[in-house]
Amino acid sequence: AQSVAQPEDQVNVAEGNPLTVKCTYSVSGNPYLFWYVQYPNRGLQFLLKYITGDNLVKGSYGFEAEFNKSQTSFHLKKPSALVSDSALYFCAVRDINTGKLIFGQGTTLQVKP
Amino acid sequence: EADIYQTPRYLVIGTGKKITLECSQTMGHDKMYWYQQDPGMELHLIHYSYGVNSTEKGDLSSESTVSRIRTEHFPLTLESARPSHTSQYLCASSDTGAAGEKLFFGSGTQLSVL
Numbered sequence: 262a263q264s265v266a267q268p269e270d271q272v273n274v275a276e277g278n279p280l281t282v283k284c285t286y287s288v289s290g291n292p293y294l295f296w297y298v299q300y301p302n303r304g305l306q307f308l309l310k311y312i313t314g315d316n317l318v319k320g321s322y323g324f325e326a327e328f329n330k331s332q333t334s335f336h337l338k339k340p341s342a343l344v345s346d347s348a349l350y351f352c353a354v355r356d357i358n359t360g361k362l363i364f365g366q367g368t369t370l371q372v373k374p
Numbered sequence: 375e376a377d378i379y380q381t382p383r384y385l386v387i388g389t390g391k392k393i394t395l396e397c398s399q400t401m402g403h404d405k406m407y408w409y410q411q412d413p414g415m416e417l418h419l420i421h422y423s424y425g426v427n428s429t430e431k432g433d434l435s436s437e438s439t440v441s442r443i444r445t446e447h448f449p450l451t452l453e454s455a456r457p458s459h460t461s462q463y464l465c466a467s468s469d470t471g472a473a474g475e476k477l478f479f480g481s482g483t484q485l486s487v488l
Contacts, residue, residue: 295476304464304479349414362477366416
């Protein structure tokens with residue numbers, strides 16, 4: 262069965278520092294991977310996706326994610342965090358059998374001034 | 375900007391009432407989804423539809439039902455609300471196409487059943 266795991270419930274970083282939000286996946290075949298962000302009292306927004314090609318994927322709001330096949334990871338990164346990046350982040354993988362997106366449990370990112 | 379709308383934004387209702395959560399999208403997407411999310415927790419797929427007159431149950435068992443009579447409309451109904459139904463309900467849509475299509479989400483309906 263396809264699955265994703267986000268091992269950290271919460272990540273705390275200081276503004277201006279680099280941030281990483283971790284995600285590992287388990288799929289059979291080539292993975293289709295996504296990151297979504299949920300700001301307080303808002304719906305989820307698409308950040309970026311990996312289908313094929315370069316392992317480093319660039320997305321919205323200065324975020325990027327690195328696909329690592331050997332480590333089955335798809336960590337979300339940003340070189341310099343902003344307070345406004347504070348939100349709930351979800352990693353997701355597409356189930357190749359059903360086409361549905363399977364979401365991780367989410368990681369709360371807290372960026373402090 | 376995604377055009378997918380959910381109403382109401384908040385709903386507080388008594389046990390036993392029938393409720394319908396509305397979801398509409400103006401993007402012409404074939405695929406629509408309902409997710410249930412407890413605060414700060416993962417999303418669980420409860421219903422999805424791949425087109426008009428197509429509805430399927432998701433991964434999480436739910437007492438709710440859905441209908442898809444028109445492409446743009448995907449309402450979710452609870453015949454008899456109970457406190458265990460208290461949660462946030464998120465509607466999403468995506469178009470039919472490449473495997474990497476992205477989901478567009480509505481702002482959600484926060485349901486509280488007393």
